Structure formats: C-alpha cells, structure tokens
Amino acid sequence: xxxxxxxxxxxxxxxxxxxxxxxxxxxxxxxxxxxxxxxxxxxxxxxxxxxxxxxxxxxxxxxxxxxxxxxxxxxxxxxxxxxxxxxxxxxxxxxxxxxxxxxxxxxxxxxxxxxxxxxxxxxxxxxxxxxxxxxxxxxxxxxxxxxxxxxxxxxxxxxxxxxxxxxxxxxxxxxxxxxxxxxxxxxxxxxxxxxxxxxxxxxxxxxxxxxxxxxxxxxxxxxxxxxxxxxxxxxxxxxxxxxxxxxxxxxxxxxxxxxxxxxxxxxxxxxxxxxxxxxxxxxxxxxxxxxxxxxxxxxxxxxxxxxxxxxxxxxxxxxxxxxxxxxxxxxxxxxxxxxxxxxxxxxxxxxxxxxxxxxxxxxxxxxxxxxxxxxxxxxxxxxxxxxxxxxxxxxxxxxxxxxxxxxxxxxxxxxxxxxxxxxxxxxxxxxxxxxxxxxxxxxxxxxxxxxxxxxxxxxxxxxxxxxxxxxxxxxxxxxxxxxxxxxxxxxxxxxxxxxxxxxxxxxxxxxxxxxxxxxxxxxxxxxxxxxxxxxxxxxxxxxxxxxxxxxxxxxxxxxxxxxxxxxxxxxxxxxxxxxxxxxxxxxxxxxxxxxxxxxx
Numbered sequence: 001x002x003x004x005x006x007x008x009x010x011x012x013x014x015x016x017x018x019x020x021x022x023x024x025x026x027x028x029x030x031x032x033x034x035x036x037x038x039x040x041x042x043x044x045x046x047x048x049x050x051x052x053x054x055x056x057x058x059x060x061x062x063x064x065x066x067x068x069x070x071x072x073x074x075x076x077x078x079x080x081x082x083x084x085x086x087x088x089x090x091x092x093x094x095x096x097x098x099x100x101x102x103x104x105x106x107x108x109x110x111x112x113x114x115x116x117x118x119x120x121x122x123x124x125x126x127x128x129x130x131x132x133x134x135x136x137x138x139x140x141x142x143x144x145x146x147x148x149x150x151x152x153x154x155x156x157x158x159x160x161x162x163x164x165x166x167x168x169x170x171x172x173x174x175x176x177x178x179x180x181x182x183x184x185x186x187x188x189x190x191x192x193x194x195x196x197x198x199x200x201x202x203x204x205x206x207x208x209x210x211x212x213x214x215x216x217x218x219x220x221x222x223x224x225x226x227x228x229x230x231x232x233x234x235x236x237x238x239x240x241x242x243x244x245x246x247x248x249x250x251x252x253x254x255x256x257x258x259x260x261x262x263x264x265x266x267x268x269x270x271x272x273x274x275x276x277x278x279x280x281x282x283x284x285x286x287x288x289x290x291x292x293x294x295x296x297x298x299x300x301x302x303x304x305x306x307x308x309x310x311x312x313x314x315x316x317x318x319x320x321x322x323x324x325x326x327x328x329x330x331x332x333x334x335x336x337x338x339x340x341x342x343x344x345x346x347x348x349x350x351x352x353x354x355x356x357x358x359x360x361x362x363x364x365x366x367x368x369x370x371x372x373x374x375x376x377x378x379x380x381x382x383x384x385x386x387x388x389x390x391x392x393x394x395x396x397x398x399x400x401x402x403x404x405x406x407x408x409x410x411x412x413x414x415x416x417x418x419x420x421x422x423x424x425x426x427x428x429x430x431x432x433x434x435x436x437x438x439x440x441x442x443x444x445x446x447x448x449x450x451x452x453x454x455x456x457x458x459x460x461x462x463x464x465x466x467x468x469x470x471x472x473x474x475x476x477x478x479x480x481x482x483x484x485x486x487x488x489x490x491x492x493x494x495x496x497x498x499x500x501x502x503x504x505x506x507x508x509x510x511x512x513x514x515x516x517x518x519x520x521x522x523x524x525x526x527x528x529x530x531x532x533x534x535x536x537x538x539x540x541x542x543x544x545x546x547x548x549x550x551x552x553x554x555x556x557x558x559x560x561x562x563x564x565x566x567x568x569x570x571x572x573x574x575x576x577x578x579x580x581x582x583x584x585x586x587x588x589x590x591x592x593x594x595x596x597x598x599x600x
Contacts, residue, residue: 007226008355009365010435016223016368021397024219026254028188029211031069031104033218033254034097038066041229045258048283049093052263053275058093065097065253070182071175072101076131078179079158082106083130084194088113088120088143090135090264091239092163094171096249098133099239103192103211105183110240111196112531113141117149123206124154127194127404132157133171136164139264163264188212194404195242197343206404207343209242214250216369216397217242217346221251224339224351224367225314229256231286232309234279236266236294241532242347243316247289260285267294267533274301281307288334289314291533296324296471299331300494312337312354318534319439319457321472322361323465329358338363340439344410344423346398350437361461362436363429370396372437373417374430377453382416389430389440389455393422428455444567445537447476447486447516454486454516462507463488463521468496469503471527473535474518477544478587487544488518491527498523520547538563545569545589552583560592 004024005012016024027033041062048057060068072094076085085102086109089095102108109127111120113134124132137144147159161169186192192211196204225247227233235248244266252259260283262272267290272279276298280288286309290298295315312335313328320328325336340363341348349372352364366372373393374384384390393414402410411421428446429439440457447454459474470493476484488507492498500521508517528539542561549558549571559572572592573580581591 004223006355007223007351007353009353012353013365013368021216021219021369024223025215026218028215029104029186029190030100030192030214030250031073031185033215033250034066034069034100034104037253037256038062038069041256044230044256046253047093047096047259047261049091049261050263050272050279053271053279057260060093062253062256065100068094068097069100069104071180072098073104074180074182075175075178076102076105077181077183079130084109084127085131085133086111086124086127086129087133087240088135088141088146089133089162089239090139090141091235091244091261091266092135092264093261094162095239096245096253098162099193099245099249102131103214104186107191107194109194109206110245112238112240113143114531117146119204120146121150121153123196123204124150124157127206129154130156130158132159133162134159135264136161136167136170138164141265186211188215191401195240195343207410208401208404209346210401213346213398213400214246217246217348218250218254220367220369220396220398221247221339221347222255222257224348224354224364225251225287225289225337226311226354227252227255227257227287231255231257232260232284233257233287233289234260234262234276234283234285236262236272236276236290237317237533238266238268238531242343243532246347247314247316257286273297277302277307280310284309286311287314288312289316291315291317292320292324293471293527293529293533293535295320295328295336299324299328300470302332306332306334310334314339316340316348317532319361319363319441321457321460321464323461325358325360336360340364340427340437341398342423342425342427344400345394345396345425346400349394349396349398349425359436362432362438364437365435366437367396370394370398371417372431373414373422375414375416377428384430386431386433389428391443392425392427392429392437392439393417394425395420395422399423445475447474447484449476449479449482449484449486449515454513456486458511458513458516459486459488459507459518462510463490463503465510466503466506468493468498470494470496471535473527473537473540475537475540475544477519478548478589480583480586483588485519486516487520487522489522489524489527489540489543491524522547538567542569545571545587548587549573549584549589552587553577553580564590 046062047060083106237244337352350364374390376384414422456474463472477487528536
C-alpha cells in the first residue's frame with residue numbers, strides 16, 4: 001500500500017498500529033491474497049525456478065500462480081469436502097500453488113521428506129490426509145523408496161506424483177479426472193495448514209494455523225523484511241517449514257515480489273549454495289535470506305564486489321552469533337537483519353528494522369500487533385528487568401489455534417505480563433533498555449552443571465569471535481557428579497587448522513564464568529544440520545554422550561545411540577557390561593535393552 005511506512009524503528013511500528021490490522025492485509029484468507037495479487041500484478045514475474053545454477057529459469061507470472069491455484073483447488077475439492085492434502089515435495093515450480101490450493105480447498109500438511117516412514121505414516125493417519133503429493137523416482141530425497149510403505153499402510157490415500165515427465169500417478173493425469181469448479185472460499189477462522197514442529201524422532205506435534213494467522217503473517221513478514229513490489233528474492237529454504245513457505249513464498253507474493261527458487265533442494269544442494277553470490281548478481285537480488293549456517297558459508301564463499309542491488313541479508317531460524325554478524329557485514333558490506341519467531345506464532349515476532357541500525361547479537365524489536373515479555377528464571381520472581389535473561393513469552397494475531405488433538409495446549413497464563421494467554425516460546429533471552437531483544441538460547445539447551453544454569457551462548461560467542469573458527473556449538477556432556485559439563489564443537493574457517501588445546505586457551509580468556517569453561521573442544525569437518533539448516537544440537541548431545549560412555553566402557557562397542565520422543569538418549573551396548581544400567585542411569589542416559597523391556 002502506498003501509505004505503508006518503511007520499517008525504520010519504533011515510530012514506524014506505532015504508525016502501522018494506528019490503523020486496524022485489516023487495513024494492511026491483501027486479503028483475509030490465503031486464496032483471497034492469491035487471487036487479489038494475481039489480478040493486481042498480472043503478467044509480472046512472481047516465481048523463477050532454477051533447475052541448476054546455470055540453466056535458464058522456469059518462469060511463472062502472478063496470474064499463472066493464481067490460475068494454477070484455482071485449478072488445483074478445484075481438483076482437491078472433488079476428492080472430498082475440505083480434504084487434508086499432505087506434501088512430501090521438494091521446491092518444485094508447482095509446489096507453492098499446490099500448497100495454496102490445498103489451503104483453499106481444505107488443509108495443507110507439508111511434511112519433512114527426510115522423516116522416517118513411520119513418522120510420516122503417523123502424521124498422515126492422525127490428520128486424516130486424503131491426498132499425498134510426492135516426487136517420483138527421479139527425486140533425490142529418498143521419498144520414492146518410502147511410498148511403498150506409505151501406500152501399504154494407507155490404501156485409501158491418493159498418491160499424486162509431481163515433477164515427473166512420465167510414469168504412473170502423475171499430477172497432470174490425476175487432474176484430468178477431477179472437477180474444475182472452484183471450491184467455496186474459506187473464512188479467516190478456518191484452519192489453513194498443519195505444520196509439524198518436532199524433529200526426526202517420535203511423532204511430532206502438529207500446529208494448526210488459520211487463514212487469519214497466515215494472512216496476518218503474509219503482511220507482517222513482508223513488512224518486517226522490507227519486501228517491495230518488483231523485488232527479487234532468492235529462496236533456498238525448504239517449503240515444509242514456515243520460513244520457506246511464508247517468507248520464501250506467501251509474503252513475497254503478497255508484496256508483489258519475485259522469488260527465485262534455488263532448485264529442488266535449495267541450500268542442501270552445495271552447487272546452489274556455492275553459486276549464491278553469482279545468482280544474486282545475475283538475477284538482480286534485492287534481499288537474501290538464510291539461517292546462520294548458510295550465512296557462514298556465504299561469508300566463506302564471498303568474492304567482491306557484492307551484488308549491487310542487495311539491501312540486506314535476513315538471518316532467521318536460529319540466533320546469529322554477534323561475531324558472525326559483524327564478520328558478515330565487514331566482509332560483504334551488506335547489513336544483516338535478524339528475525340525471530342516460531343511455528344506456533346506463524347513465523348516472526350521480531351525483526352531488525354530495515355532502515356534502522358543492526359545490533360549484532362539482537363533479533364530486533366517487536367513487530368506490529370505483537371506483545372512480548374520475559375519471565376525471570378528465578379522461580380516466583382515474575383517479569384524480568386531490562387538486561388535480565390528469562391523465558392520469552394509472546395502473543396500476536398499470528399498465534400496458532402493449538403496442537404492437533406490437544407487444542408488447549410500451547411498457551412498459558414502469565415499474570416506478571418497481564419491478562420489472557422501467552423505462548424511460552426521456550427527461548428531464553430532479554431531486552432535491552434531500547435527494547436531490542438537478545439536470544440541467548442533455548443531453555444532446553446541450557447547446560448545444567450551442578451544445579452547451575454550455563455547459557456551455551458556465552459561459550460559460543462567466545463569461540464565464534466576467533467578468526468580460525470567458522471561455526472561453533474556448545475552442549476552439555478553427561479557427568480555422574482554434576483549432571484552436565486560444557487563441551488564445545490567447532491569447524492575451521494577455510495584455510496585454517498585448529499589445535500583444540502590452543503583454541504580453548506584463547507577462547508576462555510573472554511568467558512568470565514569459570515563454570516562455563518568447556519571441558520573439551522571437538523573439531524568437526526562439518527556441523528550436523530537439521531532439515532532447515534540449523535545446527536543439530538540433538539545430534540551433538542548424542543555425540544557427547546557417546547564420548548562419555550566410551551570413557552566408562554573403553555572395551556565396549558556402542559551399537560546405537562538415539563534420542564527418543566521425550567529427549568532422552570537411548571544406547572545399546574555390546575557386549576553388555578553387568579553394571580551398564582547403573583552407569584548409564586548415573587549419566588542420565590537410558591539402556592536400550594531396559595527401554596525395550598519397559599515398552600513390552
């Protein structure tokens with residue numbers, strides 16, 4: 001809208017909030033937005049798909065996406081009234097309109113294709129999914145191999161194959177037998193999408209997001225990220241996550257910007273990541289975005305000059321260490337604008353002002369219509385003071401409609417913050433005197449040493465500030481005496497060789513808290529990553545636990561180590577020592593043989 005102020009700080013937030021939220025929306029539901037912008041922007045480019053970094057893109061206009069969405073929605077609606085349409089798709093050209101169409105006709109369930117078949121089947125069963133969109137045998141995400149098990153478990157599920165030139169069950173053939181009449185429009189309170197929030201173990205929780213949530217977030221994420229009509233925005237994030245689907249899909253579309261999709265695998269494709277700066281320059285990118293791990297890779301791959309049109313890099317999914325923030329801007333000359341939020345808030349709650357200062361270590365200020373508060377970590381202390389860390393609570397029009405099957409869960413009272421129900425984000429952080437929020441870690445990531453909470457960010461900032469370190473993560477290693485001891489994992493910067501002992505000596509000089517000095521530094525060739533590009537601390541905690549058990553039983557083989565749905569690490573040993581159960585229990589670990597007996 002022409003009267004929309006650019007995000008420059010608190011004053012622009014107040015200016016936005018002078019109007020009711022509806023004033024800023026491009027539609028009250030997802031199909032409203034798709035059709036309205038499709039008509040308004042017409043033949044302008046909305047989406048470009050790069051098969052490889054060098055191939056000509058597959059182009060779609062705004063009107064193309066609107067027409068595709070309507071056609072797909074009609075087909076879904078002919079399956080049953082308000083079907084749940086699930087997806088295991090990579091970032092194909094048709095992925096976004098298929099997702100929007102599923103939200104129009106019923107409910108969209110994007111699923112991480114790297115999950116095990118059992119978890120996928122569990123989500124399909126619990127949601128009552130009627131249609132599953134998947135790539136075929138040419139895909140490289142291992143989905144085709146899982147479809148047999150899925151089909152056998154769910155014989156009534158319609159499996160539609162996308163992105164294939166030939167073969168059975170293709171989307172193009174499936175559409176021929178389906179209706180063409182557009183389904184009724186949803187209302188804002190209708191559920192639009194189910195997003196799973198867990199990892200790769202157990203059955204993830206499923207957050208229900210409404211059309212009102214997504215219509216609000218299409219505006220909020222676009223405004224916070226300073227998306228403008230005609231902007232070009234490369235996207236390498238997966239589309240089963242709110243970051244990829246909304247910040248890399250719905251928000252740019254609503255803003256009239258063009259997304260350049262970085263192939264099927266996005267940032268998981270090393271060739272795309274290595275070519276990011278070239279693609280940004282060639283396509284005239286205005287905004288770049290990705291998690292800290294991608295930002296680190298972009299620093300290492302940067303060769304001047306920077307693409308001339310890029311206004312800023314949006315860092316999301318996990319806090320960016322202050323040292324990395326400074327190194328990125330010092331190296332590239334491009335400002336970093338951090339954002340923070342979570343699936344249960346539909347995406348973002350804070351953003352660094354686009355035209356304001358960028359404070360390294362901070363994720364910005366609250367966004368319009370968002371309320372945030374910090375509850376002290378001291379029991380009964382209530383609201384934390386400025387500069388005091390605590391658990392961050394939030395609420396906004398983006399707050400979800402509860403978890404599937406337990407709709408009352410997820411929100412709680414916070415009397416010290418005011419009336420009503422709040423979302424406990426699980427993140428720990430603090431506000432400075434100017435209202436900038438600093439995330440110091442996840443409550444579950446705190447290292448508990450002898451009843452003392454150690455914030456891993458303290459360790460990570462110290463190691464991340466060293467020139468020879470590319471990436472760093474601190475976790476707790478099980479210890480029989482004090483519960484956990486801090487250990488640090490690092491990767492070396494390009495061309496650097498790390499001596500762990502020397503690195504430790506240099507880093508601890510800036511860690512004032514002696515209890516936070518790591519007991520070991522482990523050098524990795526690459527950090528384990530989650531499917532959305534975050535450092536996988538669950539995998540690192542397992543590694544630390546394996547190292548602890550090896551010290552206890554040097555002659556024993558650790559057959560397996562896994563994390564169960566409650567977050568406990570379960571191990572199988574061979575040969576099984578007589579005191580294995582006692583030793584593992586003293587380390588806070590679970591013996592697989594005993595766990596299996598308990599399950600039986």
